[in-house]
Amino acid sequence: MPRHASERGQPPEPGLLILTSLAGGPKHGYAMIEDIDRIARVRLGPGTLYGALARLEARGLIEPLPDDERRRPYQLTGLGREVLGEQLASIQQIAEAGLRRLAVV
Amino acid sequence: MHPRLLIRLYPSRWRRRYEDEFGALLEQEPWSARLVLDVVAGALGAHLAPYPISSPEERAMTSRRIDSVVAFAATLLVLPAVIVLASSVIRLMQPVQYQPAHAADAIFTWFVSINAGPLVLVVAPILALVLSLLVVRRRLSSDPDLRADARLLVGVSVRLLRRPAVVAGALATVASLAVLVFVIDHAIAG
Numbered sequence: 001m002p003r004h005a006s007e008r009g010q011p012p013e014p015g016l017l018i019l020t021s022l023a024g025g026p027k028h029g030y031a032m033i034e035d036i037d038r039i040a041r042v043r044l045g046p047g048t049l050y051g052a053l054a055r056l057e058a059r060g061l062i063e064p065l066p067d068d069e070r071r072r073p074y075q076l077t078g079l080g081r082e083v084l085g086e087q088l089a090s091i092q093q094i095a096e097a098g099l100r101r102l103a104v105v
Numbered sequence: 106m107h108p109r110l111l112i113r114l115y116p117s118r119w120r121r122r123y124e125d126e127f128g129a130l131l132e133q134e135p136w137s138a139r140l141v142l143d144v145v146a147g148a149l150g151a152h153l154a155p156y157p158i159s160s161p162e163e164r165a166m167t168s169r170r171i172d173s174v175v176a177f178a179a180t181l182l183v184l185p186a187v188i189v190l191a192s193s194v195i196r197l198m199q200p201v202q203y204q205p206a207h208a209a210d211a212i213f214t215w216f217v218s219i220n221a222g223p224l225v226l227v228v229a230p231i232l233a234l235v236l237s238l239l240v241v242r243r244r245l246s247s248d249p250d251l252r253a254d255a256r257l258l259v260g261v262s263v264r265l266l267r268r269p270a271v272v273a274g275a276l277a278t279v280a281s282l283a284v285l286v287f288v289i290d291h292a293i294a295g
Contacts, residue, residue, distance in 0.1 A: 028126070028130075029126060029127070029129075029130040030130055030133045030134075033130075045134075045139065045140060045142075045143025045144070045147070046127065046130045046131055046134055046140070046143065046144060046147070047143040047144040047145070047146055047147020047148065047150075048143055048146070048147060049130075050123055050127050050130075050147060051146075051147045051150045051151065051154075053123075054119070054122075054123070054151070054154065055154075067125070067126060069129075070125045070126060070128070070129040071126060071129050071130075072125075072126040
């Protein structure tokens with residue numbers, strides 16, 4: 001039996017989780033995995049994490065900072081902050097509508 | 106098999122960009138079949154990735170190269186105007202049978218004959234100004250050391266301008282040297 005609801009359904013998209021994690025400040029890969037595990041109870045694998053990081057970086061939503069002993073921190077760009085805000089607002093709208101309907105049923 | 110070896114499954118371009126930091130992350134993760142599957146899937150995704158992968162250093166170098174080319178182009182754009190204006194002044198400083206007035210007069214006469222005044226003296230310098238300002242803005246925004254140097258330069262200039270004696274002294278020095286060079290040049294030519 002899954003220990004959490006997120007394990008029964010589709011986990012959130014890794015890109016969104018990474019952007020959300022970086023909204024709290026710059027982080028390197030391991031810190032992101034730990035942070036995402038804490039806030040969303042989803043443990044991203046290194047392959048998944050770096051696949052998403054490369055896509056986000058190519059889209060200009062995050063940017064690397066100078067590395068610290070092989071561990072390179074990343075931070076949100078202005079565009080990344082904007083896109084994350086829009087995505088979260090959209091999710092919030094859907095969530096509120098869905099929860100209202102569930103309560104009615 | 107150590108998961109670190111799995112990095113070799115990734116494309117070489119991806120490895121050049123991410124190998125160090127990805128390797129450091131793998132060293133912190135406990136080995137498991139799930140981890141291996143995740144890395145293999147990541148490698149497959151990297152091979153199929155439609156987006157460009159370049160390191161911050163590569164991007165910075167490309168950006169510096171682009172700025173150098175644009176700055177060089179701006180210099181080339183404004184160079185004809187500088188030559189024409191210098192020629193127009195030099196040809197008046199001496200009789201035209203002497204050099205460099207002779208060459209300056211030839212350049213200036215040719216420039217007048219081709220009727221390119223608006224293009225060379227207005228359009229090209231405006232374009233050069235726009236391009237050079239763009240380069241300066243881009244470099245200032247991407248280079249913290251340059252920003253610090255620029256702030257220092259502005260600070261020093263402002264402090265100097267607040268000392269009228271220094272400004273007057275500097276102007277007098279430059280003017281005196283220019284007059285002396287002009288007089289010596291005429292004395293030698295004469």
